[in-house]
Amino acid sequence: MSVLSGLDVLVANEFVPIRDRRVGVVCNQASITRDLQHITDVFLRAHQQGLIRLEAWFGPQHGIWGHTQDNMIEWPGYVDERTGIPTHSLYGEHRKPTAAMLEGLETLVVDLQDVGARYYTFVWTAALCLEACGERGIEVVVLDRPNPISGHRVEGCLLQESYRSFVGLHPVPVRHGMTVGEIARYLHGRFYPQCKLTVIQLQGWERRMYFEDTQLPWVMPSPNMPLVETAVVYPGLCLLEATNLSEGRGTTRPFEIFGAPWVDGWRFAETLNKTDLPGVYFRPIEFQPTFHKYAGQKCEGSFIHVIDRQTFEPFLTGIAIIREAIRCYPDHFQWRKPPYEYEYEKMPFDILVGNGWLRGALEAQHSLESLRDRWQEELKSFLPIREEVLMY
Secondary structure: OOOEOHHHHHHHOOOHHHOOOEEEEEEOOOOEOOOOOEHHHHHHHHHHOOOOEEEEEEEOOOOOOOOOOOOOOOOOOEEOOOOOOEEEEOOOOOOOOOHHHHOOOOEEEEEOOOOOEOOOOHHHHHHHHHHHHHHHOOEEEEEOOOOOOOOOOOEEEEOOHHHOEOOEOOOOEEEOOOOHHHHHHHHHHHOOOOOOEEEEOOEOOOOOOOHHHHOOOOOOOOOOOOOHHHHHHHHHHHHHHHEOOEOOOOOOOEOOEEEEOOOOHHHHHHHHHOOOOOOEEEEEEEEOOOOOOOOOOOEEEEEEEEOOOOOOOHHHHHHHHHHHHHHHOOOOOOEOOOOEOOEOOOOHHHHHHOOOOHHHHHHOOOOHHHHHHHHHHHHOOOHHHHHHHOOO
16 A cells, blocks of 8 residues: 555545634645645645635745755745745744744644654754644644654664753654654643644554655755655764764765765774674765865765664764764864754753763763663653554
8 A cells, every 4th residue: 555644645635624724834845745746736726725724834944945054044934926825934033933923823734754863853843833832722733744764763862851952852762763743742742732733644654664665755855865865874973963073964965974084084984894883884985065064175984875774773873983083083073062953052962962971971982882771771761652652
């Protein structure tokens, strides 16, 4: 059976769950049907047919059309010339919808493609929508989409509340193994119970599926997420954003490429391959970013090849890269300092991993096994809670 997204299911049901309601839509360029129709076109037709009353578009980080690069690059609201509908930014001065943005709405539809990692901000945009709509008696309808890196693996540190930020507002592991709809159910039940939540479920999706297995079309959910392969490594390689290692922004394969001008790519790849990390091979490369870190400079590093997704541990792999960079290049390696994702005091690495202990443990060169054991222990409290909200 072919997989249908929540949007596909809603269209097949002729918009019955939101029929005759004044609607706003949170979406971006990846909010498409199986036949590549964008949600703005689909909802505009429903509006013109009198099935719904379309009032507003809302866009997350990078904008509705993914036109802004990088973190903390903001985009203003505007009236969409093509549809004539007001378009509001949920990334910038207001990450939580304001009363003025929500004025007149009865239902806010959220259709965002997550990539399976806690740091990806779209689930936190959804969380703030739940909070704002709960305060104003507006229903939130989440159109579910597949977790592109499967939904059966959970990995990495559990966010501690004192390290809340826009890359993690509530306790969720780094690789959470949930769909957007399942995370919404978790957030609703634990933190925003006053909001009426409806999840339009996927049809035909199974937890062990990677995105290619769904036969749905992949559209980049953000400018530096070009491929499913990018999403597979992202739960670990995103951590390099918090260091002076390039995570490959400014290349055609961000997060699969990493390095720096001060790295010996061949020696470092050999070192990483000797750590025997499961399911991965590091191929030495040279690259020259066109923007971001080291723009225009020749860097050496690795292309990370995932040779077995079933055994590959992306978070462990990212931690191992940083640990070895600290050991091999103590005079060059540095932690990035704030600000990062609207956090101006805590270190970017600490808010990404969600705690204050891991950075020091890496500097002290604690073994990978001991680090994994510690975050596995943290996960024990979360896994039963996660089990309660799973729908597939």
